[in-house]
Amino acid sequence: MLASHFRKRWLCVKKKFKAVESKSSSGQKASTKGSESLDTIPEDMDISNTTIQDHDCPSLLVEWAHQRLPLPVHWFLSTISTIHDGIEAMSSFLSSDVPSPVRSVPVIWKLHSLSVTLLDGMSVLEEEKSRDVYEALQELYGQLLDESRVHRSTKPMPETGEKNSIEFLRFQSDIHESYSTFIETLVEQFAAISYGDLIYGRQVAIYLHRSVEAPVRLAAWNALSNARVLELLPPLEKCSADAEGYLEPVENNEGILEAYVKSWVTGALDRAATRGSVTFTLVLHHLSSFIFEDDADVKLSLRNKLAKSLLRDYSRKRQHEGLMLQLIRYNNQFTSPQPEWMKESETEKRFWFLTEACEGNASLLKEVEKLKSSLRQVQ
Template sequence: MHLLQEDRSRDIFCALQELYGQHLNRLCQKFCKSNSVEEVKGVAVATSEEAMEISCLEILRFQEKIHGSYTTFVESLVDQFAAVSYGDFVFGQQVAIYLHRKVEPAVRLAAWNALSNAYVLELLPPLDKCIGNAQGYLEPLEDDEKFLESYAKSWTSGVLDKASQRDSMAFTLAKHHLSGSVFQSSDSGKTLGNKLVKLLIRCYAQKRHHEAMLKSFVLQDIAQDSKSSGNELDRRFEILKDACEMNSSLLGEVQRLKASLGQ
């Protein structure tokens, strides 16, 4: 914070963040297009066989390339962010980079859990203000059960309530990946999807103010002006009903949610 409180150093730091974002975007594009192994400005970019090993995800390998205990550093940084940043926008951008999909899973999970436990997810900037392209934080869809359960825990515990009101990237992230897991997953992910639906619906039953959040979850990525939007919405409510597994109280909550959307 001392660095960010001085105008000149803050300007330099912001410029470095912009350059870092541009560099990250280029790395992501290079990684997806290239069929060779190359070194780009000191960051290893693997493709072909090696790319398969790291699932085309971990361009930002902080733990591997910097230090094995990098998760401890991230947790310490989040503690500082919670204690002294007062929601500083630039500080928030710097912390949010650890939630990028190209970051190692261990580091991403440590960052999310630390932010959630400190109740500061709402202090992160909107997704379109984060370092790098917004899609880098959203794609590919999260399929790791540990992450999805952490997102659901933050949602049901109320940690994301303010984040949803303040357009924080944290709510956008959790909603996108949870919705994708439930409505876009294959049959193999149905068990986890059902578990997530039950958690969210039970939370909705207990916390009426979550209605707007759950509506947003159901409507995620549905084009409102599309002719097929009605059919897609019907399909999603069928998925929610199936996930309730004949539990009458949960089915009643799903019906109430459907009615609130004018269905």
């Protein structure tokens, strides 16, 4: 309420008018203030008829230009600076030898600031100029994220000599310990007002990136799944940063893998599969890789548990047959193309994994045979 009052009463162009108070009951005019006094802006003044002369300026710039409060000292660090294409974007053209206070801000804070902007509604995305700036910053920060990910994957830590952790976007650790609450609020806003806006969806999808620490990724996924808006996120190729950053390395967090399966069996992923959302691509890639790849680091008990859940769901929901076949036939896009005979061998291997996961359960073994038969029919 206070934010709304501040925005309407102080961040809009005010129109001064001369008001003469009516005579009091005693017939005397109200006394006027001296010339040295400041003009006041009545709280109940009607501003509906005010006009903005700066037609070429976006509303954000007009608000700053006409407000009666001083600019904050950190204004030049704002990621949504509306001076031309933004100070952030202009700093990217500077030589790496030139010091820049904007560059010294960690990418995690830059990504967070873009998200914070959306908590105030869709206004920044509804205006063409500010939308262009926002989209340009998303692209720029995506590039910075890719550079950081590649750099960390190759540079060992000086203390141990081991490679840096892939999960370096520690929103919960570096920004606030209750960041999951922020994520829930952001997703709630996204579900309520975005109507699947591409740029808004890209910003939400960044929290599913493999560089984001696991608790935040899990919070983002659960919020999207519970709100039944997994399908509103854009396809992987339209997300910020490279696709590999969302898919590699293969997910091994038990909580996140179980959340993927839960969304699958509850039907929360059905429309995401139809629309080709990044959420369905993530589930296909990570579940297929975890269940079917012969990796010594994979927990056998967890692999069997996930496979059983999917097979039980298939036995109850025949409409999920297509999803199961996609899971079995999924080909990791980061591996070398395989000849047909190797693909057939890989398919047989995957059915073997499913058979082993059944652990002798007769009803589940029947479902595996049904899947084999269905796959032969579509080939």
